[in-house]
Amino acid sequence: MSIFLLFVFAVVVEKMILIVVLFTITLGVAAYSTYGERKIAAFMQDRIGPDRAGPWGLLQPIADGVKMFTKEDFMPNQAEKWLYILAPGAFIFVACMTSAVIPWGTQLTLFGGSIDLQVTNINIGILYIMGFVSLGVYGIMIGGWASNNKYSLYGAIRASSQMISYELAMGLALISVVMISGSLSLRDIAEQQTGFGWNIIYQPLGFIIFFTCALAECNRAPFDMAECETELIGGYHTEYSSMKLGFFLFAEYINMFISCAVISTLYFGGYNFPGLDPAWLGGLMGPIVLFAKIFFFIFVFMWIRWTLPRFRYDQLMHLGWKSLIPLAILNMVLTGGGILLFGN
Amino acid sequence: MTLAIFLTLAVVSVFFSLLMVFTKNPIHSVLYLILTFFSIAAHYILLNAQFLAVVHIIVYAGAIMVLFLFVLMLLNLNKDTEPQKSVGWKFAAAIAAGLLLLTFLGALKGSIQLQQVANADPAVGLVKNLGTVLFRDFVVPFEIAGILFLAAMVGAVLVGKRDLKI
Known part of the structure; x- marks a missing residue:
């Protein structure tokens, strides 16, 4: 019995360490994404960008964090106090939870033992991600409503109706991936894409649909309706200040990081790369490859933001409901036909 | 161990559903209902039905309750604007709900005699x-x-x- 308890304890400690490391990396990547975004924006607009804090402005995210924490924490007079405080917390919590099912690599060999580089390998990983994506709306809606401000409410309703519209097409695009891999577990899907057998080859249309929906789910330009300053001031976080505002902004960068990780895993082979065995360097090769892909996609997200203008709201709804959903259904039918003709 | 978890979850779900009924503010009511759905999803996980649990959260908490919140926020219902129903309507609602409860109790009464399946297949869900x-x-x-x-x-x-x- 005591040996059994010891074993349980060891597993729990191992998972706890992995979770803490993952959270640290997630927060670090999110923080430095803000720096990267400003540098890329500066490059595209022929400016220099942040260069005062530290060499090349590398300490800028830390300075921003200190600024956020030391600002006045304002609360509107008529706000629903508890919900107003709860909303940013709920938003960032949901954003952080999604990383649990992503396989970051195969196994890490350390001190003679091996550690699975995935917090939990539940066999419904994709549905877990969809569940948390669909819960992301609540932070925005509660925050916008509890602020007791018309502009916040309009921003919240715009953002959340956009998110639930694009969730549908996202789910339909995911079904095609599930059909060709025959599993809902992200680890199985990653394992099947060894070498160059990436899903993007079989699912080019599905990838485009999924990528567009990911942009919309993260509220990134050209879908950043929520923060359409000329019409809605600051959107759902108009009334927020200090670190509560920081939580909302930060959670969006976390969402971007996680969706890039999901895109890489589903369509671009995850931790696989032709010629590079994910077990090299004691298992570190997998995470290195995966993070290279993730950083590439984060760059693409930023590239799109500084290239494309914002959609009008009705155009956004037309694209979601009248183009992406029928395309996703067509993609499903094509995938089914392909499996019928050629097998898996 | 499982019994302790079950009892905790049962208390939590009953507590949140009571809060949902007795809260005056409709938005708070919806939020408590969402918490109730989460505790019910936890019950599903306890029964090894992972798929049902996640689908329950996606469909109810992720889609239906969002639409409820939408309608409530757009209509801006709250304590002050809630229309007061007449006593006759309240009476009718109480009787209707009571009859529904009776139906549920009748349905449950049959299932109490069911024996727990010994060594149920853990992969069944x-x-x-x-x-x-x-x-x-x-x-x-x-x-x-x-x-x-x-x-x-x-x-x-x-x-x-x-x-x-x-």
């Missing part, structure tokens, strides 16, 4: 088994339910159309 059962043993009811959903969807689109030309 996983996607693979659920899919096999649905598409092999219960294909006809499953397809009929699908047709029902399709009809409901067509109906919703028709209701939503503003100027209908038949």
Whole structure:
């Protein structure tokens, strides 16, 4: 019995360490994404960008964090106090939870033992991600409503109706991936894409649909309706200040990081790369490859933001409901036909 | 261990559902209902039905409750604007709810005599088994339910159309 308890304890400690490391990396990547975004924006607009804090402005995210924490924490007079405080917390919590099912690599060999580089390998990983994506709306809606401000409410309703519209097409695009891999577990899907057998080859249309929906789910330009300053001031976080505002902004960068990780895993082979065995360097090769892909996609997200203008709201709804959903259904039918003709 | 978890979860779900009924503010009511759904999803996980748990959260907490919140926020219902119903209506509502409770109790009374399955297969609620059962043993009811959903969807689109030309 005591040996059994010891074993349980060891597993729990191992998972706890992995979770803490993952959270640290997630927060670090999110923080430095803000720096990267400003540098890329500066490059595209022929400016220099942040260069005062530290060499090349590398300490800028830390300075921003200190600024956020030391600002006045304002609360509107008529706000629903508890919900107003709860909303940013709920938003960032949901954003952080999604990383649990992503396989970051195969196994890490350390001190003679091996550690699975995935917090939990539940066999419904994709549905877990969809569940948390669909819960992301609540932070925005509660925050916008509890602020007791018309502009916040309009921003919240715009953002959340956009998110639930694009969730549908996202789910339909995911079904095609599930059909060709025959599993809902992200680890199985990653394992099947060894070498160059990436899903993007079989699912080019599905990838485009999924990528567009990911942009919309993260509220990134050209879908950043929520923060359409000329019409809605600051959107759902108009009334927020200090670190509560920081939580909302930060959670969006976390969402971007996680969706890039999901895109890489589903369509671009995850931790696989032709010629590079994910077990090299004691298992570190997998995470290195995966993070290279993730950083590439984060760059693409930023590239799109500084290239494309914002959609009008009705155009956004037309694209979601009248183009992406029928395309996703067509993609499903094509995938089914392909499996019928050629097998898996 | 399982019994302790079950009892905690049961208390939590009953607590949140009572809060949902007794809160005056409709938005708070919806939020408590969402918490109730989460505790019910935890019950599903306790019964090894991961798929049902996640689908429960996606469908109820992720989709239906969002629409509830939408309507409540757009109508801006709160304590001050809530219309007061007459005593007759309250009486009718109480009787209707009581009858529903009676029906549920009657349905549950039959199931109390059921014995717990000894050594139930722990994999029974996983996607693979659920899919096999649905598409092999219960294909006809499953397809009929699908047709029902399709009809409901067509109906919703028709209701939503503003100027209908038949």
